[in-house]
Amino acid sequence: MAYSIDSKATFPLDDQRMTSIRVLLSRVTTKKVPALALVVVGLVGMVAGVLAATMTITQTNYTGQAGVIRNNSGTMTINDQGLFIVSDATGISANSSATFGATGSNKNLFNGATFTEGHWMEKIVFTDTATDASPHTVTISILSGAGVPSPGTTLASVSLTLTGPGSSSTGTITDYIDLGVTSITAPITVYISST
Incomplete structure (x- = not known):
């Protein structure tokens, strides 16, 4: 019968291999993490922190429109819907005046160059905020490649007459x-003035 020397208790061992497994297990549980491994983990953490602190993210805006400048007398809300491509010009006839309809009654105006498939177009929605029945003049200028101090190239300049509904309404007029072009030099700027 064999006895273990490392232990205070004595117990029989049938095989010498059991002693070596027990010794191996006791060595694994008593090992400490080497200092070098801690240093490596610390260095990796510092490098990751430095990289995260020095990264910059640049957002690129592909809308192509620099902005809208509005000079509004307070009689309507102006909502620029942006640029679109004319996909079908069938049945479009130019017009530049409309009266705001009752709530839920929306109207469309078409103007600028002759509507041609493939041309760029601008969409602007007007909602009346006054309850009068007076006509209001809206002037819209759209410039391409606009910048300071150069004003850019005029793509469209239109004048609209939008008449109030005569009562409270949420009806809209979409212009x-x-x-008149199939390609635009960015950016474009839209100037809108209403009286």
Whole structure:
């Protein structure tokens, strides 16, 4: 019968291999993490921190429109819907005046260049905020490649007459402006003035 020397208790061992497994297990549980491994983990953490602190993210805006400048007398809300491509010009006839309809009654205006499939167009939605029945003049200028100090190239310049509904209404008038071109030099700027 064999006895273990490492232990205070004595117990029989049938095989010498059991002693070596027990010794191996006791060595694994008593090992400490080497200092070098801690240093490596610390260095990796510092490098990751430095990389995260020095990274910059640059957002690229592909809308192609620099902005809208509005000079509004307070009689309507102006909502620029942006640029679109004319996909079908069938049945479009130019017009530049409309009266705001009752709530839920929306109207469309088409102006600018002759509507041609493939041209760029601008879409602007007007909602009346006054309850009068007076006509209001809206002037829209759209410039391409606009910047300071150069004003850029005029793509479209239109004048609209939008008449109030005569009572409270949420009816809208949407103006579609054909810009007359199939390519635009960015950025474009839209100037809108209403009286």
